[in-house]
Amino acid sequence: MAPGALDTANLNGGQRLAVRYFTVAVALFVVQTVFGLLAAQQYLTPSFLFATLDFNVTRLVHIDAMIVWMLFGFLGAVYWLLEEESGSPVVGLRLGHVVFWLLTVAVAVVVLVFLLVQYGPGTAFTLWFVNEGREYIEAPRWADIGIVAGLAVFFGNVVATFVRGRWTGIGGVLTLDLIALGGLYLAGMFYTPNLTIDQYWWWWVIHLWVEATWEVIVGCLVAWGLMQILGVRRKIVTTWLYIEVALMFGAGILGLGHHYFWIGTPDYWLWIGGFFSALEPIPLVAMVVHAVYDAGVQRLRSANNPALAWLITQAFGNFLGAGVWGFMQTLPQINLFTHGTQWAASHAHLAFFGAYATTNIAVFYLAVQRWRGNVWMGANLPGDGWKWKWALGLLTAGVLGMSVALLIAGYVESFVQRAQLGSTWQAYFAAQTHPWFTSAMWWRQLFGAITGAGVVLLVWDLATIGRGETRRAELPRAAPATG
Amino acid sequence: MADSAPWWASERFWRTAAVGVTGAMAVVLIFLTVDTYPAMQAGGSKVPPYTVINKAIDYRYDPQLKRQVPVVQETDPLFGEKRSAAAAKALVSKGKRIVQGRNCMNCHTLLGNGAYYAPDLTKAWLDPAWGSPAARESMMVAFLKDPPAYGRGYGSDRRMPDLGISDKEARAVVAFLKWMSAIDTNGFPANFPTMRQ
Numbered sequence: 001m002a003p004g005a006l007d008t009a010n011l012n013g014g015q016r017l018a019v020r021y022f023t024v025a026v027a028l029f030v031v032q033t034v035f036g037l038l039a040a041q042q043y044l045t046p047s048f049l050f051a052t053l054d055f056n057v058t059r060l061v062h063i064d065a066m067i068v069w070m071l072f073g074f075l076g077a078v079y080w081l082l083e084e085e086s087g088s089p090v091v092g093l094r095l096g097h098v099v100f101w102l103l104t105v106a107v108a109v110v111v112l113v114f115l116l117v118q119y120g121p122g123t124a125f126t127l128w129f130v131n132e133g134r135e136y137i138e139a140p141r142w143a144d145i146g147i148v149a150g151l152a153v154f155f156g157n158v159v160a161t162f163v164r165g166r167w168t169g170i171g172g173v174l175t176l177d178l179i180a181l182g183g184l185y186l187a188g189m190f191y192t193p194n195l196t197i198d199q200y201w202w203w204w205v206i207h208l209w210v211e212a213t214w215e216v217i218v219g220c221l222v223a224w225g226l227m228q229i230l231g232v233r234r235k236i237v238t239t240w241l242y243i244e245v246a247l248m249f250g251a252g253i254l255g256l257g258h259h260y261f262w263i264g265t266p267d268y269w270l271w272i273g274g275f276f277s278a279l280e281p282i283p284l285v286a287m288v289v290h291a292v293y294d295a296g297v298q299r300l301r302s303a304n305n306p307a308l309a310w311l312i313t314q315a316f317g318n319f320l321g322a323g324v325w326g327f328m329q330t331l332p333q334i335n336l337f338t339h340g341t342q343w344a345a346s347h348a349h350l351a352f353f354g355a356y357a358t359t360n361i362a363v364f365y366l367a368v369q370r371w372r373g374n375v376w377m378g379a380n381l382p383g384d385g386w387k388w389k390w391a392l393g394l395l396t397a398g399v400l401g402m403s404v405a406l407l408i409a410g411y412v413e414s415f416v417q418r419a420q421l422g423s424t425w426q427a428y429f430a431a432q433t434h435p436w437f438t439s440a441m442w443w444r445q446l447f448g449a450i451t452g453a454g455v456v457l458l459v460w461d462l463a464t465i466g467r468g469e470t471r472r473a474e475l476p477r478a479a480p481a482t483g
Numbered sequence: 484m485a486d487s488a489p490w491w492a493s494e495r496f497w498r499t500a501a502v503g504v505t506g507a508m509a510v511v512l513i514f515l516t517v518d519t520y521p522a523m524q525a526g527g528s529k530v531p532p533y534t535v536i537n538k539a540i541d542y543r544y545d546p547q548l549k550r551q552v553p554v555v556q557e558t559d560p561l562f563g564e565k566r567s568a569a570a571a572k573a574l575v576s577k578g579k580r581i582v583q584g585r586n587c588m589n590c591h592t593l594l595g596n597g598a599y600y601a602p603d604l605t606k607a608w609l610d611p612a613w614g615s616p617a618a619r620e621s622m623m624v625a626f627l628k629d630p631p632a633y634g635r636g637y638g639s640d641r642r643m644p645d646l647g648i649s650d651k652e653a654r655a656v657v658a659f660l661k662w663m664s665a666i667d668t669n670g671f672p673a674n675f676p677t678m679r680q
Contacts, residue, residue: 196523
């Protein structure tokens with residue numbers, strides 16, 4: 001075997017399954033980016049793909065590919081750390097592989113139906129087999145059931161493995177969080193004619209996933225990653241993790257209320273949602289302090305520089321994208337004018353990238369390092385590691401640029417459409433045709449192209465970094481598990 | 484954080500805090516959900532009964548609340564046909580299934596949620612774009628059946644594609660939109676100038 005070749009002999013059982021999840025996740029990241037560029041182009045030239053692949057299809061694939069690649073990244077990451085964290089081989093690994101293939105085939109079928117069938121009549125058949133038509137959880141009901149069944153098997157494997165091996169703080173938090181993750185998805189699996197009740201439960205899935213349970217998953221992954229990359233002591237990361245969970249759920253569970261301002265719920269939600277969602281940035285500050293402090297203590301020396309750089313990007317991106325961008329529009333008095341505008345798109349781009357894409361990419365770099373036989377990935381890489389550095393720079397600049405452009409577009413909508421003209425259809429188009437709005441959309445597409453270039457470079461780098469490397473990674477101080 | 488860490492920096496304290504805070508917040512959320520549920524029912528204090536499609540609806544400024552509220556007025560049955568509670572519910576439900584099945588939410592917003600490529604539909608029934616109450620129903624149906632022909636972009640090139648919506652389906656969608664316009668959305672959208680009644 002050539003030095004630094006990809007060889008599954010370098011991986012434990014869980015990690016072999018993990019790299020499959022990671023491969024599909026990267027492929028879906030590419031799909032997300034391509035369809036994002038198509039949808040953004042339709043803002044600029046609305047006749048582009050009109051009546052062939054309309055905006056509602058391109059945008060649907062864009063957001064759903066994003067959700068699924070995040071999830072696949074998380075599932076893979078948990079399998080990646082499971083054996084070392086628990087000290088036991090994964091229980092039910094064969095079933096885990098079967099579920100991986102079932103989930104992957106299901107995702108492919110759902111995407112093909114979205115692209116080729118696109119929509120159906122207003123019947124139960126459509127909701128079960130074509131498109132459920134609810135943003136983010138459009139996947140038809142058969143796929144919902146498959147997702148829940150797949151998550152149940154995954155959860156069973158995780159718990160059984162920790163039970164057979166040893167429980168750790170990270171393992172405990174992860175397990176409780178996965179119960180919530182799977183259980184909450186059930187809240188989105190029913191039909192009601194009442195749109196208010198529909199959206200009430202829809203937000204249990206969307207908000208309590210991305211603003212609560214997903215944040216805790218990445219909290220676990222970042223905690224574990226800091227031990228791997230910097231050798232931070234387990235007791236310290238575990239204590240931080242508990243602090244983050246307390247603050248995250250303390251603010252985020254009732255922060256759900258900021259989605260209940262305008263959907264037909266009692267107006268006390270304005271106070272509850274405004275207050276608790278305004279607290280949501282606090283745990284994200286704690287995460288920045290934690291990551292930056294640990295990196296500083298180690299003087300930025302690490303066993304895996306790309307992974308460390310992505311974790312630091314995560315700390316700032318999560319705080320800026322989820323925390324600051326969310327806070328800007330979360331109080332009801334401003335949200336009345338920003339709700340349903342490009343403000344939300346701006347926030348979503350920066351938050352999903354800053355909190356979740358970055359975490360997954362950091363784990364991908366840890367995975368290729370081990371996959372190639374624990375090769376050197378610290379300083380002094382060939383070409384000074386230009387590929388990972390440029391990928392990081394292009395992706396960060398691209399997403400930040402898109403978010404600022406969309407924010408400007410959102411401001412135009414808030415002022416012109418909502419504040420000045422009162423949100424009629426004519427007011428809507430007055431904002432959409434405003435030169436500030438249209439030029440912002442061109443900037444968005446330019447930064448989208450920069451993001452796309454970053455994705456290409458990232459995939460290239462993940463496929464090649466460490467190839468032919470003969471130096472072994474210098475492991476940081478071991479981080480022993482405590483019970 | 485050595486083992487001699489003060490109690491407020493100890494692993495044990497924060498583990499207890501994490502479990503306690505999460506549990507407490509979950510209990511509060513469940514309590515609030517139980518309290519909110521009756522208001523959200525069709526016919527509850529915030530959401531209209533489905534038979535609201537038999538009435539005239541407006542969205543007016545309330546000087547006491549200092550925001551707009553839906554105002555349900557005299558009888559004005561949709562398409563001139565007064566419907567029973569069951570028939571109204573069935574029609575609104577059919578309209579909502581069509582809205583889901585045609586993936587409307589990935590261009591439009593409903594109650595402000597969805598995509599931002601096309602106008603919000605929350606108060607579409609009340610939008611001055613339809614001209615007058617007399618012309619509204621037939622204009623909405625004609626538009627939904629053939630959006631490229633009847634759509635107005637107000638200077639934008641954006642158009643709604645033909646989604647193969649039949650006459651019966653269009654009528655159900657209009658019923659859903661009319662019902663939605665009577666939801667009390669706590670004043671969203673603000674300063675909405677409704678169609679002249």
